[in-house]
Amino acid sequence: MLIGSIAELFFWFVWEFLLSFILYTTGAIVLRLITFGRVRKPLYFPSLFSNEKQLAKNDFFSAYVSGFFFYLILLALAIWLG
Secondary structure, three states, X not given: OHHHHHHHHHHHHXXXXXXXXXXXXXXXXXXXXXOOOOOOOOOOOXXXXXXXXXXXXXXXXXXXXXXXXXXXXXXXXXXXXX
């Protein structure tokens, strides 16, 4: 029981600080490149990212999803070519 709680806490920590920042940043860059600069999501430093994410929760969703699908397509391409 204790090990499960520690594992869940560790997963939450990794997701909240590393993966969400990476997915958002990648998604913001992909959106900017695909739309030729029309959609401009702000890029944040890791120290400011957590605070800004809590202030504008709905604004972050499209960048998250774009970043997730970018890495999903990249993984599928690597599997298909490999």
